[in-house]
Amino acid sequence: MTDTQAHREQVHERVLSWYAAHGRDLPWRRPEATPWGIYVSEIMAQQTPIARILGPWLTWLKRWPNPAALAADPPAEAIRAWDRLGYPRRALNLHAAATAMVRDHDGEVPADLDQLRALPGVGEYTAAAVGSFAFGIPAPVVDTNVRRVLARIALGEAQAAPSLTKAERDLAAAWMPADPDDANRWNVASMELGALVCTARTPGCGVCPVADLCVWRVAGSPAYDGPRRPHQGYAGTDREVRGAIMAIVREADAAVPAAAFTDVAAADRIERAVAGLVADGLLRLSEQGYDLPR
DNA sequence: CAAACGTGGAT
């Protein structure tokens, strides 16, 4: 009974109606949301909890309602507006992508998977997500939520492997409903199920619409026995130093001298972090010191 | 392919 075509269709039905009743009313999901708004939401959501991007998204879209508006401002403004969302290269990428949209796509978000994928900061996931949510292209959207949902429902495993495998891509593709509209709804609905019910830490199997169809659940929710995801530390890393330096430069009114960073860490670590930030284009060295790119 | 890349809330 498990993982047959009939099983999948039953799961589709239940998850789609669950989403219709319980999906969140996020601003980029509303009918009036533009491809640009959806694009910005996807970049902001990379490795970042949805709750944390809500405010910044509203601010961002009000200030830069379309790609041309953002492209008209210097990258420094995008980096400042990004504030503490993390991975500030995403702000730089967003600005560069807006510039590319103006230059190559008539100021619009391209409605094509390959053209999306060619934009800076857009990988396999984001291209599929923007394609599906903004343009109705029924590409499999395989994010961390979908991976976990499929691992449990279809494979009977508590969690997905540490990194996306070809087997998982194939599985996600096989699970796509044949009808394009259903496929696009399945993308957002299965992601939402993973975000709200089929969560990593304490899954809400008691309220899950497909608990009785879940291979993992039916097997008694066995513990994960595969390889663990490598632990990503932060304290003592260059990332920590880079973050502290960027915070100082963001909040300064003018270029700051290197001396402004001395309290952040040991001199050699500061030197390495600054060099990296300059190489990444997040920092610029002028006569007066370091500032954001213009 | 492994490792780098920010930040903060939850357990």
Added chain:
DNA sequence: TATCCAAGTTT
């Protein structure tokens, strides 16, 4: 307090 985890991408 320590670790985990969050709509990934790039090199």
